[in-house]
Amino acid sequence: MYRKVLTLCLLPMLTLAVGCGKDRAEPKHRTLIGIAESINADTGEVSMRFYREKTQQWTTVSGEVTDQTEVLINGRQANLSEVLPGDKVEVVGKQEGEGLNKRLVALSITVTREEEFSTSAPAAEPESAAQP
Numbered sequence: 384m385y386r387k388v389l390t391l392c393l394l395p396m397l398t399l400a401v402g403c404g405k406d407r408a409e410p411k412h413r414t415l416i417g418i419a420e421s422i423n424a425d426t427g428e429v430s431m432r433f434y435r436e437k438t439q440q441w442t443t444v445s446g447e448v449t450d451q452t453e454v455l456i457n458g459r460q461a462n463l464s465e466v467l468p469g470d471k472v473e474v475v476g477k478q479e480g481e482g483l484n485k486r487l488v489a490l491s492i493t494v495t496r497e498e499e500f501s502t503s504a505p506a507a508e509p510e511s512a513a514q515p
Contacts, residue, residue: 412490415444416473419494424464429489431472446476446487453491457498470494 417433420443430445448454454461466472473493479486 412475412477414473414475416471419466419468419470419472421468422463422466424462427463429463429466429492431474444487446474446489448489448492452489454494455492456494457496461494463492466492466494470496 415431415433417431420430420432422429427448428445429448430443432441432443434440435442448463452463454463454466456465471494473495474489475491476487476489479488
């Protein structure tokens with residue numbers, strides 16, 4: 384008898400829990416690889432160009448970053464202000480909101496660029512240049 388009562392009480396709870404999950408699907412994350420176009424570190428507005436295989440055209444997409452957006456440049460933590468137009472970027476983002484409130488939000492921005500400077504000590508001057 385106790386098992387039947389317990390089962391009858393738990394069954395509606397399980398049905399509600401499973402049903403609620405279907406109504407709120409997790410937002411899909413999408414990864415785009417392209418070129419940074421514009422970066423506004425003050426407002427968090429960013430845009431990038433990427434090549435869309437389906438249409439075989441370059442497309443510009445705009446979005447925004449949040450305080451939770453991770454920014455990496457050549458594997459090191461960085462600030463959004465360090466990302467430059469023309470940088471090769473990989474952006475993982477998601478769409479939030481619906482209709483007129485729809486917006487694209489970057490979860491992570493990974494920049495790959497050639498090293499701007501060497502971390503080794505400067506080369507010594509050749510001996511012929513050092514002597515008068």
